[in-house]
Amino acid sequence: MAVPDAEPTTPDIMLAFYRRLYPFKSIFTWLNHEHAPTKLFTHREFAFTLQGDVYLRYNSFANADELKKQVCTLNPTRFEIGPVYSARPRDKKTVRPAAFTPQLRELVFDIDMTDYDSIRTCCSGADICKRCWTFISAAVRVLDRALRDQFGYKHLLWVYSGRRGIHLWISDREALELTDEQRRALVGWLTVIQGGKEMHKKVNVRMGLKPLPPSIASAYKMLLPVFHDLILDDQDCFASEEGWQALLHLIPDKDIVRSLEDKWEDDPKRSSEDKWQDFEDEIERKKGKGSAILNAAKEDIVLQYTYPRLDAEVSKHRNHLLKAPFCIHPKTGRVCVPVDPRTIDKFDPARVPTVSQLLNELDKLALPQAGESAEHHADWERTSLKPYVEMLDKHVMGLMEETRKSKQKMDLSW
Amino acid sequence: MQNRKEQQRNLALKDINAGIVETHSHLRYPYRLNFYDKPPLEDITIEEFETAALDRLRVLAEIESCFARNRTFKEMQTVILENVCSKYLELNRTSNELKPLDDERRKDHIGHFVLRLAFCRSEDLRRRFVKAETTLFKLRYETEDSLERVKFLGSRNFDWILASPEEVQELVPSTSSEKPGNYYKVKWTRVPDLVEKRRVLMKRGMAYVPAAEQASIVFQEFQAHLEKALEATAKALPRLDEDTRLVPILDNLSKGFQAGVSSEWSGATEGPDGALRADMIDEMAYKHFPACMRNLHMCLRRDKHLKHFGRLQYGLFLKILGLSIEEALAFWRKSFSSIQDDKFNKEYRYNIRHSYGLEGKRANYAAKSCQQILMSDEPGPGDSHGCPYRHFSADNLQSALLTMYGEHGLSSADMPEIMNMVKAKHYHVACTRVFEITHARQGVKKGEGVGGGESVTHPNQYAARSRELAKKMEEGKEADGDVVMQG
Numbered sequence A: 001m002a003v004p005d006a007e008p009t010t011p012d013i014m015l016a017f018y019r020r021l022y023p024f025k026s027i028f029t030w031l032n033h034e035h036a037p038t039k040l041f042t043h044r045e046f047a048f049t050l051q052g053d054v055y056l057r058y059n060s061f062a063n064a065d066e067l068k069k070q071v072c073t074l075n076p077t078r079f080e081i082g083p084v085y086s087a088r089p090r091d092k093k094t095v096r097p098a099a100f101t102p103q104l105r106e107l108v109f110d111i112d113m114t115d116y117d118s119i120r121t122c123c124s125g126a127d128i129c130k131r132c133w134t135f136i137s138a139a140v141r142v143l144d145r146a147l148r149d150q151f152g153y154k155h156l157l158w159v160y161s162g163r164r165g166i167h168l169w170i171s172d173r174e175a176l177e178l179t180d181e182q183r184r185a186l187v188g189w190l191t192v193i194q195g196g197k198e199m200h201k202k203v204n205v206r207m208g209l210k211p212l213p214p215s216i217a218s219a220y221k222m223l224l225p226v227f228h229d230l231i232l233d234d235q236d237c238f239a240s241e242e243g244w245q246a247l248l249h250l251i252p253d254k255d256i257v258r259s260l261e262d263k264w265e266d267d268p269k270r271s272s273e274d275k276w277q278d279f280e281d282e283i284e285r286k287k288g289k290g291s292a293i294l295n296a297a298k299e300d301i302v303l304q305y306t307y308p309r310l311d312a313e314v315s316k317h318r319n320h321l322l323k324a325p326f327c328i329h330p331k332t333g334r335v336c337v338p339v340d341p342r343t344i345d346k347f348d349p350a351r352v353p354t355v356s357q358l359l360n361e362l363d364k365l366a367l368p369q370a371g372e373s374a375e376h377h378a379d380w381e382r383t384s385l386k387p388y389v390e391m392l393d394k395h396v397m398g399l400m401e402e403t404r405k406s407k408q409k410m411d412l413s414w
Numbered sequence B: 001m002q003n004r005k006e007q008q009r010n011l012a013l014k015d016i017n018a019g020i021v022e023t024h025s026h027l028r029y030p031y032r033l034n035f036y037d038k039p040p041l042e043d044i045t046i047e048e049f050e051t052a053a054l055d056r057l058r059v060l061a062e063i064e065s066c067f068a069r070n071r072t073f074k075e076m077q078t079v080i081l082e083n084v085c086s087k088y089l090e091l092n093r094t095s096n097e098l099k100p101l102d103d104e105r106r107k108d109h110i111g112h113f114v115l116r117l118a119f120c121r122s123e124d125l126r127r128r129f130v131k132a133e134t135t136l137f138k139l140r141y142e143t144e145d146s147l148e149r150v151k152f153l154g155s156r157n158f159d160w161i162l163a164s165p166e167e168v169q170e171l172v173p174s175t176s177s178e179k180p181g182n183y184y185k186v187k188w189t190r191v192p193d194l195v196e197k198r199r200v201l202m203k204r205g206m207a208y209v210p211a212a213e214q215a216s217i218v219f220q221e222f223q224a225h226l227e228k229a230l231e232a233t234a235k236a237l238p239r240l241d242e243d244t245r246l247v248p249i250l251d252n253l254s255k256g257f258q259a260g261v262s263s264e265w266s267g268a269t270e271g272p273d274g275a276l277r278a279d280m281i282d283e284m285a286y287k288h289f290p291a292c293m294r295n296l297h298m299c300l301r302r303d304k305h306l307k308h309f310g311r312l313q314y315g316l317f318l319k320i321l322g323l324s325i326e327e328a329l330a331f332w333r334k335s336f337s338s339i340q341d342d343k344f345n346k347e348y349r350y351n352i353r354h355s356y357g358l359e360g361k362r363a364n365y366a367a368k369s370c371q372q373i374l375m376s377d378e379p380g381p382g383d384s385h386g387c388p389y390r391h392f393s394a395d396n397l398q399s400a401l402l403t404m405y406g407e408h409g410l411s412s413a414d415m416p417e418i419m420n421m422v423k424a425k426h427y428h429v430a431c432t433r434v435f436e437i438t439h440a441r442q443g444v445k446k447g448e449g450v451g452g453g454e455s456v457t458h459p460n461q462y463a464a465r466s467r468e469l470a471k472k473m474e475e476g477k478e479a480d481g482d483v484v485m486q487g
């Protein structure tokens, strides 16, 4: 069952959300890595999408309050965060083009359910449900592990995109400093699924018949159970003729393909699990070089159905803009909340708070007593947004600690 | 910890140095290969300065040409090292007389540093310079004698750390039957190309590079080192500009590179089969093109870009002129020098192939006739296609014509006649008259038009007749040993 698109948002709802709930302070420190504003914030591009799809680029702000003021004035449907430039983005028109170049940028990733449309059987298009979310959670686990173990990054923030995908922001100093060339290289390292619709076999990562490269072999280990539970059992991907034909296209042995095709045509009710078993039985019967080729093909099939599918362009360029965390998805009304990768399997997109739900929660609370502060900025503490803002704040603590340590080191080296 | 690293590094260097017999130690430049760490400090004459730079520029321009033509590394070795370098930038391995060896290497050293000064000034130039220089270094490195190469590597501290066997064991899966060899350990950001191709092992931000991939680290290092050095030079340049003798030379060098030097410097000629090559277009445009195409060519050179209708008009014209699809791709790739390969391949390659009937509905598109150029696709602001006689203001047309054809015999005295034709909207008559005037030296008389009194109706007809006249004249020259005036 797909998650229903909640009520569409209205400008009034959005304005109340920005005024009372959006955690500007937390977002500021997350981008800035310390309390006093630095270039990490002041030279940072913000882009606003206004009602009616007007798009305003190259905004920048001195501090969190300025940002909040502008957001409340423009009341955008959403806003995006770009790189730290060599000059303040709002001065772009007055500086030489050569003096306005992207310098620093979180390493970002975007995984979107639409890239799984050729595999998933439960939903299609913009829809998503708890079942197909499993594709996303497998991707998150694999990438999170690879980026920490192989690249040594520590400060990863996963953010639900509000509808059918997830974003990742990496804020380690070394990640911020990556050049476009290095970003492209890192994406190349992580990319396994390649080739468009017309390409049957989308996994080509080995040299000849050699085993999978170690980094992909360890992803394979994580993904094999996912293949059984999700692809064979839950999604039953090889049930339909289209489904099992796609599988046959990936088997590099004409005899086996023919015999499986006969068998499956005769028995259209055969489950994916059984069909996979049939394939494995056929491999068993092969000996020598033939079986090595088939075993490699089998591993490649598992990867093709389960390995993370990245939107590579988002990650390759420093100046790519990405929607800020805690924005509202205009179609679903859901908040783009942070997600803990350790409990990603339990995450249910249908249970992410919507903006009107949050405002309802606020309305139910007693109005502030006379004399009590009328300031709204901490209102999120009294709604179900609280755990999510706290998750971001905890993440930010780690970043601030890092900044403190590196400053201390600099003091010592003087 | 530091100590252990130090030991490992020494071990690595000792490996490299093992078995080296010192030769050539009496040379000022003991190695053919050079990382260009230090600038030449001795006195250099202006002539030396200029020759070293110009000669090197020919080599780099030819390297760019090779990229534009998608030549393989192997082909480049032949083209660049055997054909071009042997003429302009010889770098011998051995010589009986020591002096020339040092001289060659000194020229290589000086040329590199002069071009750094010329090409550090914009990001675009820096990027192209780094790509061409790194390629030159690669070509030389790959063909270097292995012992010499080892000696060269031993002469420089690369700060490589050899990973311990335990570390490697942990990374290489135990199922692997191959015995793990030596691995160098570097920050992964230093070897992005190896990471991209998954040719290394990775752990916590460190890349473990198999010893066999050592060359890649060297190239990365060369490139990164040069990128940094160019940025530093760019910052220091204002001080250098005080030396007024150098500034014009540097300006010329960088302009040459921007315009696609090879045509300007190496005097392109037709291929063995008489086929038209991409780098002949500059000269061809200058000598034989009608105003509409001259204008498109100049705009293309100036902006390194043409808008859609401009590309269409010019591209089809070049196709009919005889530019093959390979040469057309090379020509456009090189002309759009400020865009990256990715973008070119994505946005333009298809359209060029399409215009050659190799994509889509595979139609054989004809070049636009004067009629079509005059009547369809009215150029808007920012467009450079169309017919200058019709679409330029009177002032602009006059100065454009004089710029284009002043050296072909067109003078301001001819202008009233031409402009009267334009005013009467007889654009093709004006164009024909310009053809006659600019081909008077080949014996074309007033009223003769493009042959037999025919007037210009197609840009390709204009260019074809102009080439024909030049060819006849060339043959006449050969036959008689003197210029023959026809008519």
Ligand SMILES: [Zn+2]
Residues within 6 Å of the ligand: A120, A122, A123, A127, A128, A129, A130, A131, A132, A133
């Ligand atoms: Zn679903």
